[in-house]
Amino acid sequence: MAVNTQESSKPLEIIVIPYITPGHLVPLSEIACLFASRQEQVIIITTTEKAPVVENTIKHCKASAHSISVHAIPFPYKEVGLPDGFRLEHAKDMETASKYYHGLGLMQSAMQEFMRTRSPDCIIADKFFPWTSAFAETLNIPRIVFDPCFMFRKALQDALLNPNSPHLTVKSDYEPFVITDLPHPITLTRSKLPANTYAMLLKLQREAELKSYGVVINSMSELESEYSEYYANKLDCKVFHVGPASLIHENVDSKVDRSHNSVVSKEQVLSWLDSKNRNSVLYISFGSVCELHDEQLMEIACALESSNCDFIWVVRGKTNKDDDSTWQPKDFNINGKGMILKGWAPQLLILQHPSTGAFLTHCGSNSVLEAVIEGVPLVTWPLIADQFCNEMLVTQVLGIGVEVGAEDWRFFSDLDRKIIKREEIEKAVRMVMDGGDVVQEMRKKTKELGDKAISAVKTGGSSHQNLTNLIHELKQMRDKCVWH
Incomplete structure (x- = not known):
C-alpha cells in the first residue's frame, strides 16, 4: 500500500x-x-x-x-x-x-x-x-x-471452536486427533489444550x-x-x-541490559562460550514463569550427565543458598562442561553465539522467535499457555525442532504433571546435538527463517x-x- x-x-x-x-x-x-x-x-x-x-x-x-x-x-x-x-x-x-x-x-x-x-x-x-x-x-x-x-495458535484456537471439532468426540484426553481445517493437518491430544x-x-x-x-x-x-x-x-x-x-537490540550491551538484570556478566558468558566448539552447547531455559520441581530437575541433570554435552542451564526458583543435592545427582560434575544460572540469563547473547547448538525450551513464543532469529534448532518441552501450540508450529509445520514428549497442559508447571524421564530427555537432546542429516536440515531451515526475520x-x-x-x-x- x-x-x-x-x-x-x-x-x-x-x-x-x-x-x-x-x-x-x-x-x-x-x-x-x-x-x-x-x-x-x-x-x-x-x-x-x-x-x-x-x-x-x-x-x-x-x-x-x-x-x-x-x-x-x-x-x-x-x-x-x-x-x-x-x-x-x-x-x-x-x-x-x-x-x-x-x-x-x-x-x-x-x-x-x-x-x-x-x-x-x-x-x-x-x-x-x-x-x-x-x-x-x-x-x-x-x-x-x-x-x-x-x-x-490463534488460528488453531479458532478451529477448535468448530462444533464438529474432533477433540469433542475422542474417548480419551490422550487419544490423538487431527485438525484438518488449517493449512496443514495438525495432530494433537485434548491433554495439550x-x-x-x-x-x-x-x-x-x-x-x-x-x-x-x-x-x-x-x-x-x-x-x-x-x-x-x-x-x-x-x-x-x-x-x-x-x-x-x-x-x-543491535549491540552486546543492549542485549544484556534488555529487561531484567542478568545474574551473570556478559564477559563470563562470552568467555565460557568462546572456549567451546561450534554448535556444541545446549542452552536450557523454561522461561520466566515455569518452575519445575526437584524430581524433574533431577531427571534433566541425569540426562545431561549421560549425554555428555556442554550446556548452559537456567534453573528458575533456586538460589545459591539452596541444597543442590535435592535436584542434582551425587558427584554431578559441571566443571568445564556446564554453567548453571539461578536467575535471569542474557538469552539473546547466548543464542547468537556460534557455540550454541540447540535450545531446550518451554516453547514460549518469545523464546521460539529468538531461537529462530539466530538459526538455533529446538528441543521442545511445553508446559502452559500457548506453549503446546508453539511446539506444534515448530515440529509439525516448520520442522525445526524435536519433542521431548510433554503431554499435559497445566495452569502451574509443578501441578500433577507427568515426569519426563531422563531417557526421553537424553534421546531428544542427542538427536539435536549429534548433528546427523535430520538436524542439518533443521539447521538449514532455521537459518533460512532467521535470515527472513532480519530482512x-x-x-x-x-x-x-x-x-x-x-x-x-x-x-x-x-x-x-x-x-x-
Whole structure:
C-alpha cells in the first residue's frame, strides 16, 4: 500500500499497556520502541514495580532521543491481600494468581483517568486487558490488540471452536486427533489444550479483539503467512506482523541490559562460550514463569550427565543458598562442561553465539522467535499457555525442532504433571546435538527463517512496511476523525 505523503506530519500519541509477565511486558515495550523510532510519541502504562524493567528495555531507544516514556501506577497489594512487591511469576496456585489479576482490574480506573487527560490517538493494549476495547470506543479512538502468541495458535484456537471439532468426540484426553481445517493437518491430544477456566478467558479476549481495529504480532509474516491469512479472512480481522521487535537490540550491551538484570556478566558468558566448539552447547531455559520441581530437575541433570554435552542451564526458583543435592545427582560434575544460572540469563547473547547448538525450551513464543532469529534448532518441552501450540508450529509445520514428549497442559508447571524421564530427555537432546542429516536440515531451515526475520525489520522488509502501513492508517483515521 502506498503511503500518502500529504497526510499530517503531526506525530501520533500512542498509549501502550503491556501485561505484567515478562513474556508480554518485554516484547510490547520493544514494539513501543518501534513506534517511537518512527517519531511517534509513546507512553507506556505499567505498575510501579514493573517500571524499571520497562525502563531497561527502552533505555537505548530513549538514549536516541525518541519520544517514549513510562507512566507508573501503584499496584493495590493491600486491597487484594498480597505482600508488597509480589510478582505474578511468584504465584503457585490459582487463588494467588486470581488475586493478582483482580488487582490489575482495580487499576483500571486509574489507567482510564490518565488516558482521558492525555487524549491519545490510539491505544495498543495486551490481550489480557479486553476492557480497553470498550474504553477506546468512549474516546472515539482505535484500540490495537497486542498478542504475544503466534498467529498459528490463534488460528488453531479458532478451529477448535468448530462444533464438529474432533477433540469433542475422542474417548480419551490422550487419544490423538487431527485438525484438518488449517493449512496443514495438525495432530494433537485434548491433554495439550488449555483448562476450561483459561479457555473462557481466551473467549473473552477474542470477543474484545473482534471489536478492535486489528492485531499487532511480534513476528514476521514469512514465518506463518498461511495462518495469518486464514485468521484474517475467517474473522475479517486486520493482522500486522511488525517483529521480531527484539532486533532493536543491535549491540552486546543492549542485549544484556534488555529487561531484567542478568545474574551473570556478559564477559563470563562470552568467555565460557568462546572456549567451546561450534554448535556444541545446549542452552536450557523454561522461561520466566515455569518452575519445575526437584524430581524433574533431577531427571534433566541425569540426562545431561549421560549425554555428555556442554550446556548452559537456567534453573528458575533456586538460589545459591539452596541444597543442590535435592535436584542434582551425587558427584554431578559441571566443571568445564556446564554453567548453571539461578536467575535471569542474557538469552539473546547466548543464542547468537556460534557455540550454541540447540535450545531446550518451554516453547514460549518469545523464546521460539529468538531461537529462530539466530538459526538455533529446538528441543521442545511445553508446559502452559500457548506453549503446546508453539511446539506444534515448530515440529509439525516448520520442522525445526524435536519433542521431548510433554503431554499435559497445566495452569502451574509443578501441578500433577507427568515426569519426563531422563531417557526421553537424553534421546531428544542427542538427536539435536549429534548433528546427523535430520538436524542439518533443521539447521538449514532455521537459518533460512532467521535470515527472513532480519530482512523483515529492515527498511523495505515486510515487518517494516506493515508498521509503516499501520501508522499511516492510524493517522488517516485521526486526521479524518473516523473510527467506527
